[in-house]
Amino acid sequence: MSQIKEIASSIKALENDLSLCTRCGMCQSVCPLYTETGREPDSARGKLALLDGLRFSLLSKPDGVMDLLQRCLLCGACASHCPRKVNSISVFLRARMIIAGITGLNPFKKAILRAACNNPRVFDMILDTAGFFQKKLSADIAGTSDFSCIRDGFRSKQRISRNFAPKSFSEITGTVDYRRQGSKGRVAFYPGCLVNRMYPSIGTASLNAIIDCGYDVVIPDGLVCCGMPAAASGDMGSARIAAEKNAEILKKTDCDLIVTSCPTCGYAMKKLWSVFAEKSGHNDSFDYVSEKISDISDFIIRYGEKKYTAPGPDSGSDDRKTVTVHDPCHLKRSLGIYKEPRIILEMAGYKVREMKNSDRCCGMGGTFSISHYDLSMSVAEEKKKAVMDSGADVLAAACPACMMQIGGGLAADGSEIDVRHPVEIYAEKIPNVF
Numbered sequence: 001m002s003q004i005k006e007i008a009s010s011i012k013a014l015e016n017d018l019s020l021c022t023r024c025g026m027c028q029s030v031c032p033l034y035t036e037t038g039r040e041p042d043s044a045r046g047k048l049a050l051l052d053g054l055r056f057s058l059l060s061k062p063d064g065v066m067d068l069l070q071r072c073l074l075c076g077a078c079a080s081h082c083p084r085k086v087n088s089i090s091v092f093l094r095a096r097m098i099i100a101g102i103t104g105l106n107p108f109k110k111a112i113l114r115a116a117c118n119n120p121r122v123f124d125m126i127l128d129t130a131g132f133f134q135k136k137l138s139a140d141i142a143g144t145s146d147f148s149c150i151r152d153g154f155r156s157k158q159r160i161s162r163n164f165a166p167k168s169f170s171e172i173t174g175t176v177d178y179r180r181q182g183s184k185g186r187v188a189f190y191p192g193c194l195v196n197r198m199y200p201s202i203g204t205a206s207l208n209a210i211i212d213c214g215y216d217v218v219i220p221d222g223l224v225c226c227g228m229p230a231a232a233s234g235d236m237g238s239a240r241i242a243a244e245k246n247a248e249i250l251k252k253t254d255c256d257l258i259v260t261s262c263p264t265c266g267y268a269m270k271k272l273w274s275v276f277a278e279k280s281g282h283n284d285s286f287d288y289v290s291e292k293i294s295d296i297s298d299f300i301i302r303y304g305e306k307k308y309t310a311p312g313p314d315s316g317s318d319d320r321k322t323v324t325v326h327d328p329c330h331l332k333r334s335l336g337i338y339k340e341p342r343i344i345l346e347m348a349g350y351k352v353r354e355m356k357n358s359d360r361c362c363g364m365g366g367t368f369s370i371s372h373y374d375l376s377m378s379v380a381e382e383k384k385k386a387v388m389d390s391g392a393d394v395l396a397a398a399c400p401a402c403m404m405q406i407g408g409g410l411a412a413d414g415s416e417i418d419v420r421h422p423v424e425i426y427a428e429k430i431p432n433v434f
């Protein structure tokens with residue numbers, strides 16, 4: 001069978017979703033990428049039309065369609081405004097996996113993704129090497145030790161990159177299996193790659209918050225990447241390995257709850273692992289994880305004992321520090337969580353001052369920010385302006401990837417606004433075990 005026929009036949013699996021789209025165009029008004037470029041294939045409508053083109057063998061260049069499919073932040077704004085409820089993130093991920101599964105992936109990229117999803121030791125070695133070269137090739141940005149400028153290939157431009165943490169989260173904590181008499185239950189914590197290597201303080205704050213809520217906490221050995229970067233790149237094999245491996249490890253902990261402080265990991269665990277590994281025979285484990293997973297701010301509100309007593313957002317005048325909140329796409333749109341981070345910030349004694357369009361995507365989009373750096377930074381401009389216009393002392397973003405994107409942009413502009421995860425702020429006021 002020719003490649004085109006094979007793709008057309010495989011894309012038929014998406015026909016129920018594809019045929020929902022009436023090409024009404026409502027998704028265009030909310031798509032941060034389409035707003036930036038005005039190009040039809042950058043919108044959900046354009047991408048769905050291209051997939052229909054493949055479905056009916058009207059297009060002869062699947063690589064070109066794949067390139068256009070990759071021009072997407074997977075932010076979900078299109079899906080949340082679609083009158084026909086087209087689940088575009090799921091369609092785009094499945095389409096990427098189908099096309100790359102037939103046309104093949106860049107072997108170097110595939111090797112890195114496979115290491116991240118299958119072999120944490122090899123992945124750690126790759127990241128150590130990347131950290132070594134980052135130090136050698138980058139220049140400091142004045143006023144910050146967290147971000148550097150690195151030359152962008154052979155171009156004269158510079159990229160902003162978050163520095164690797166001097167010590168990873170797993171090195172700081174060692175084995176985590178915290179138990180005590182009379183605890184309310186046992187939580188398995190899933191740190192995720194960015195918390196582990198870039199923001200270990202989010203991980204320690206999360207562990208402290210879980211303990212402060214009265215729970216024991218364990219981080220089981222052998223957890224790997226959540227699989228989202230592999231799925232977004234179309235590497236179905238690696239995403240599948242990640243989903244199966246993590247779900248089996250987490251199920252063996254026999255815990256009461258699972259908590260993460262990365263909403264992209266949380267979204268993958270709650271809703272996507274069964275998509276990454278369809279018909280794999282691991283559905284019991286996927287269901288186990290999906291039922292128990294909570295984002296850390298949701299966990300604190302639902303299972304903690306501290307009650308919210310501070311005055312509401314923007315009410316009255318007082319001398320509390322002000323914090324503005326960015327709503328990460330996968331936390332608000334994919335998991336429905338946006339009140340909880342604000343509540344824990346108020347519980348920590350901060351005053352929430354809302355920014356304009358707090359739920360507009362910051363432009364990160366995972367590996368999108370690497371493959372489409374300039375476009376990613378253009379989308380970030382509006383977010384940076386909204387943060388600065390808020391006049392708040394601190395920006396809280398409950399996602400380490402968003403923190404990297406917005407924090408890097410603000411640092412490069414010389415802004416002194418502190419960028420933090422809500423749980424880091426919350427943990428300032430509780431006992432620290434880690």
Ligand code: SF4
Nearest residue numbers: 021022024025027082
């Ligand atoms: S809003 Fe939904 S139905 Fe309308 S064009 Fe976009 S994806 Fe299609």
Ligand code: SF4
Nearest residue numbers: 031072073075076078
């Ligand atoms: S997921 Fe976001 S970037 Fe991608 S098409 Fe939808 S709105 Fe645009």
